[in-house]
Amino acid sequence: MRSEQEVEQAIELYSDMIRRICLLHLNNHEDTEDVLQEVFLKYVLHSSVFESKEHEKAWLIRVTLNACKDLKRKLFRHSTVPLDVLSEEAASVMPEQIGILEIVLSLPAKYKDVIYLHYYEGYTAREIGMMLHKKENTIYSLLSRGRELLKQKLGGGRNA
């Protein structure tokens, strides 16, 4: 079991990232809190040593994505556009960025994860493939189609 200090550091370091991944899949803060608790409990109980911070981060991303999928399955909440949750963020996010987030969140689930991981977290297609247990070419395809969808929704003409 990990020490309290180690876990507190991880909460400080990774809560925002987990919150963002939850935003892609979940509809409200309560569900996000559930996932945060579940992910960090798994982290506390995870006895293996991480090779590096990057390894630790990738592990947490994978666990978070799985926790979101499990929760959705449990609650029978299928891929609806999680716009409700954005209204909860309205106070802290600038209006023009709310628009961008709305567009990203309106993408089909299979594109949202790769778009977020590539554009925000900066992972390469190969790294995302390893994380999501998908082939690198599949990730390239998902990124390409996702980018097209984004362009269309953003009004086209912009370069990704």
Added chain:
Amino acid sequence: MHEEIREAFEQIHATEQMKQSVSKYLLQNRRKTAKRTHAFLLRPLVSACVILMVCIGVGNWYFFEMPVSYVSVDVNPSIEIILNRRNRVTSAESRNKDGERVLKNVHLEGMDYLEAVELLVECEAMQDYLTKDAELTFTVASANAEEILAGLQNSEVTVHYQGMCRSADLDTVTSAHQCGMSLGKYQIYQLLSEYGAGLTADDCKNIPMCHLRLLLAQYEDGKKGTVNYDEIKKLEVGCGHEGGGHHHSQNHH
């Protein structure tokens, strides 16, 4: 678009409330886990104690209580002394009414078998039965019969009362008890049956030991045929107490 997406997501943060809720949840979980761990650690300790107690109990029974040897003392009183592995008396049981009367006055539990036998034979109640025609018989059923018999043969009471020491199979102990007889009497009943005396177990129970010994001696000397009803009735009275035995009916003492 890259920058726009980055900046948009940059605005999303976990709230302090979310972080605190996680910390609180994990703390509660740690407490529960710690309790479970204590219980988990205590469980083997409790199990070890239980196993130890069971071992002590079984060991105690094995060495101090488990019946290993049976010594039947028959005059007419029939008493069976049950011995543990260390040849100490774990219990003494009467096998007839005279035996019951004698045992009321002596406590043999915990004694060495030779001390117990000497105390039993020398006690006042038993002395009433040890008349000049009485016969003292020791019958031993044990895996360790030789050692016990050797001790009995050299004991003061055997020498003084010219007692007879016999051995019997351990298997016969249960059969004797089922017939309600002492081991010594049952052995004579078996021998008389082999000679074709035609006596039932109930007949033998009512015939005093001295008469059974005499009857057996007659068969060993060549007597033939079964013992008839009149003879049985005669055998039932005489040197013993039961069925009008000599102590009460003949006033020998």
